Amino acid sequence: MHILLRKLTNLHDISEEEQAAVLSALTRPREVKRGDDIVADGSTPKHTTVMLAGTACRYKILPSGKRHILTFQYPGDMTDLYSYVMKKIDHAVGALSDCTVAHIPHETVAALSEKYPNLQYTFWRDMMIDASISHSWALGGGRKTLERVAHMLCEIFVRLELVGQAELARPLPFTATRQDLADALGLSLVHTNKTMASLKAKKLITRTGTKLQILNWDGLKSVAGFDPGYLHFKYPRS
């Protein structure tokens, strides 16, 4: 099953015909190098972008020069529907690892929306869930730092697992650096790092080379107070 369908069907029921229509709307994939922007801040894209492989993020450079990461984007995510509705985008999308992406022209999105209202609903829903996620990050959910970091790790794992990119037995294909993580959490690199060290000390996670291994899922989940409901998966992890 195509990764985009894997994502969309988990959001909402869509028919075979609709599934085929979305897939045929995809342009030829293209490669993006780590560190490059997929969508530039302030631009008015003419198409939306679908992640096929790699990790990207929506981010903003603040006046202070700091980078704030709004959400991570994984394979299957439609990272730029925002520009379809808002015309001018107010943040950038950047590749955190080498990525493969495809596009759907805005006019095709419009045509699909008109022909298949159910699809449009699915798109809208995807967008709101994405907004909901970045929301929950920004708020920190009223959690203390240790919980927040644990929560972020839980979310990353569950989202990757949904699209078949991760399983507990294997280390996460966690291509983000500590700095990326810190920018997403809104914490300093140093403090993020010290917090992760403490999760490591509790034997909840460990680092194997570049990858991150979850040693004790239940423990991590309980420290984080993680409840995947806010991700609005149709078939949540048990």
Add this chain to the structure above:
Amino acid sequence: MHILLRKLTNLHDISEEEQAAVLSALTRPREVKRGDDIVADGSTPKHTTVMLAGTACRYKILPSGKRHILTFQYPGDMTDLYSYVMKKIDHAVGALSDCTVAHIPHETVAALSEKYPNLQYTFWRDMMIDASISHSWALGGGRKTLERVAHMLCEIFVRLELVGQAELARPLPFTATRQDLADALGLSLVHTNKTMASLKAKKLITRTGTKLQILNWDGLKSVAGFDPGYLHFKYPRS
């Protein structure tokens, strides 16, 4: 001009016919007392709510017991489109002052959306802008506390002015308490208050009874680094 139209037409061009259709969809107004919930957390409303008078907020009670205010809602705002898309709402809407509200049943929203795609687009846009605002709050825009508080005051004024509820010459109908403001900023009451005292010391604002008077708009704007672009008004304040 009806306050809802004043808001919507500033978001997007909509025809006379569409305007009339929206207005006729409104149910009879009802009153909500200060402190009462307009929409309960976790509920699945069957209608969206339009603010006609007063101040409300979308908020969440965090596990720590703290209240986090996501956005303020002023007259003209459609405060509950969220539930139209997401079914189950993940936050509450509460009245910060005595309010007058009206409703539009979800099925009417659906019918309007089908008949007038342009209206649906306007709704969608409204929703994304609202999300964008709460976003910008949560991030704090990378601003320091003094700037953040000033920025919040600027936003409140501009939004109220748009719907004819405020002007510089008169004190703001600022019905929120310091605690409300603190919950919206994500700061403690004490610190919020001290920050406002410092704005007062700079002769940018002053308090007259319950109301708040802006003494020096340009000064406030400049301290805040306020740029109303993120509100996506069609006719921004000069």
Add this chain to the structure above:
DNA sequence: CGAGAAATTGAGTCTCTTCAAACCCCGTGG
């Protein structure tokens, strides 16, 4: 093997929080 990037660790500082107390405004009842 070496260079550059990323991660780790230590120390000092400052912001924001919490706790606590006093104050002020305003409506109510004697």
Add this chain to the structure above:
DNA sequence: CCACGGGGTTTGAAGAGACTCAATTTCTCG
């Protein structure tokens, strides 16, 4: 007409969490 009470506001002081600066170690890849 004034004392009382309660919600909201203001102020002080002490402590905790997070930040920055800076040095060191580890990893990765050519």
